[in-house]
Amino acid sequence: MSQSQAALSKIQTILSVWDQGSPSSRNEILLNFLNNNKGKTAPELDQEYGLAASLFLSRISAWLRLTYLVGTCVGTQLKALNIFVSATSGHEFMEEFIEVGGILTLLEIISLKQSKETDKGEALKLLAVIAGSGRHHKEIICESFGIRAIAECLARAKSEDTQDNARILLQLLAQGNPKYEVQVYKGLIALLPSTSPKAQQMALQTLRIVQVIVKSANPSLVEPLINLLSTVHLEVQYEAIEFIRELMNYEVQDQLLESLVRSLRPTREEIIAKNKQLADALSDAPDFKAPLPAFVKQASSAKTIGILCRDSSDLAEKLLRLRMVHHVMYAMGNTDFADSQRQSSLTLEYLVRIFPSVNEAVKQAMGEELYELFMENPENLYIKLNAVQADVLVSNKVNIPAASSGT
Template sequence: MSSAKQTTAVTKVMAMLQEWDKGSKGARVKILSNFVSQCSSATGPELEAEFAQAASLFLARLTAWLRLTYMVGTCLNLQLRALTIFLSSSSGHKFLAEFLEVGGVLTVLEILGLKQAKEEDKAQALRLLQSIATAGRKYKELICESYGIRAVAECLARSKSEETQDCARNLLQMLAQGNPKYEVQVYKGLIALLPSTSPKAQQMAAQTLRIVQPIVGQANPNIVEPLINLLRTLHLEVQYEAIELIKDLMKYEVQEQLLRGLVQVLIPAKEDMMRRPEILDDPDAPEMKQPLPVFVQQAAAAKVIGILVREFEDIGEKLIQLRVVHNLMVAMGNEDHADSQRQASITLEFLTSSYPVVDEHVKDAMGEALYQAFISDPEALYLSMDAVQADVLRSNKVNIPGIVELKE
């Protein structure tokens, strides 16, 4: 650049910075808007050229304004977008270092926890943090050291925006990958999200756990209870992710704990069967015919067990030793929930066709007439079953100890 052009560029930048320093909100918004529209994909060197080698002066002003105004939300989204341009620019590590030196990460993380912050502002804050995490392992560690895992996880759980939740999920996944010092902490944070009241957060947590689990290597026993409780959901997308995660965990040391839990919930506890959702006690609420969550869980557990015994050769034997046959028959006798009856019947039929000793015990427990109806059409058995037959199923005493042989 010639000296004349350089002088002109410097004069232009100094005039812009002086205008910024006057403190007019309107002027600053105009400057930021122009910057975002013109430099959205600029590299570090291009940003320096744009500001006549004084880009750091503009970045410092922008960072200071953010720290002064983020609590009240003044142009917050625009400020975050402008900062993201600096921090995500190729060959712009200088800008990243300057932002971190003044505590920029802590400021952005605090935005995630602000009740008054808009969802789109939180989403942009998460994108900014992604730009920092992309820079490498030490930057991921810095976010984690600043209690970033908790802040991002809480944002995911509380957010009402799918866009914000998706940004949070992506960031948690990034923080678990290539970050051995904190990967277990991210893993535990995802487990803590499973009992969330947000179905979308539950779905994303289970989905991300499937990615993070192989990275961590060992399964935490604390994952079992909240994962099995996910089967109570009425949201099929959540149930799907829970089932897929259960399948993945069959390779880990929590396999037996999961199998015991699945067999156990085939027979809901009496106190759970008596517990009604609070909305059903509201006299002004419309009449609802949704099944109790424990019955949804019962049907899902029967379905999962059927999937497991089909996909894993040794699972059937282990489940039989855990009295799965007895519990499946009890679920088949649940006249309050047709899907529990149907799923349990389908799974039990597969076990009877695969294990001769199961077939023998089931036939003895059911009696000839019910057994024939069961074998001929297990999926539709519940439609023709009477109260006496349902009681026979619920009262069965089937117990098959020992390991049995698969049919050839």
């Protein structure tokens, strides 16, 4: 018997067992297939199965469509499909899988609440292989409402591996896909209010990459981005601040600066609303005392403003025209949250040392004694403040319409 005849006999036996077999016997066939064929090229698969590998692929694809809702061997099927679809020179295998509705099936798997996290991860990997094969396939995924399904999967996923696979796929869909890059961008913005800090962090990381691709910044980005400064998760706060710095080169610069300055002085309504949100979130842990989100946002806004001022004297002068010093001093007097006082003091110290006009105005507003205390150790000023001095900071009337650096 020739090699080709032996291969054909082998696949005929496999398909016969498959067609008559139970789920467990089919799963065993798939496990053997995985063990023996990882990394093989499409010609090698055809040679292994007597040019009938497509018949096996079609059976796996059909079984997946019949079983993904109940979860029978889904992960094993997806791994087997990945061998076909990702095989070098396997374009025909990929097209066959797509033609039988493979993309829609994968998107449904990642959208189902009952799908296992590992199955979602395998489905996302398979979609990434398809997306990585070219613009045409990226467009098919997007036309199948894939962006929304993938973004929602990232937001809801319980596993960081699943979230990371979703993030990679969204990034792939934005690259080399001009027809849908803005839609991916908007999908990432929609993830910023997510309740998952990991999803927020990944959305920000990917937005920083996609922003360069889309070139123009969407104004709808500003509010959810600034709101992320109220997070107690430092990894999210870091990504938000870095993204704000990068957005200073885009048309949303003024909107961001105004929002940052406003955040230094939260309204009573904002404090009450944020406090209620926090109380609801911590309803299962009544003894846990967390800082009010409005005050966390105040502190991180002061920190961000300080970073922006150090980045650019032009930005510093723009912020000064927004009465930023007045609001920074107000935050310094917030005895309810020490980090607001500390971050605000450090930002004000920089401005005082760089701008003579700011130095004079601050010295006059504080009075000699408080000013000397401030300049002696800005970072720890909040420890030494008494109630009268805090009130002086909160009620200051500093207004510096223009300033020039002394350096």
